[in-house]
Amino acid sequence: MAMDAEVKTVCVVTCPMCGHRAEETMPTDACLISYKCVSCGARLRSKRGECCVFCRYGDVACPAVQQGRLEALRSITGRPH
Numbered sequence: 001m002a003m004d005a006e007v008k009t010v011c012v013v014t015c016p017m018c019g020h021r022a023e024e025t026m027p028t029d030a031c032l033i034s035y036k037c038v039s040c041g042a043r044l045r046s047k048r049g050e051c052c053v054f055c056r057y058g059d060v061a062c063p064a065v066q067q068g069r070l071e072a073l074r075s076i077t078g079r080p081h
């Protein structure tokens with residue numbers, strides 16, 4: 001079985017204003033709620049109820065969410081319903 005359950009810390013953030021894509025390293029110990037596009041300077045913000053800008057504008061969810069999903073997967077697969 002492939003080892004694809006590792007948490008990704010690199011996220012490609014796509015700016016909704018100019019479409020610029022920037023590869024960013026996500027902090028694993030904090031959620032980023034605001035991010036400035038390096039191309040057009042637009043200030044991206046996560047909305048209330050959303051975890052962070054990576055979850056909203058990135059191609060992968062932030063590490064905290066990924067870990068939450070992994071935990072959920074483990075608890076599902078490791079325990080009969």
Ligand SMILES: [Zn+2]
Nearest residue numbers: 015018037040
């Ligand atoms: Zn932009």
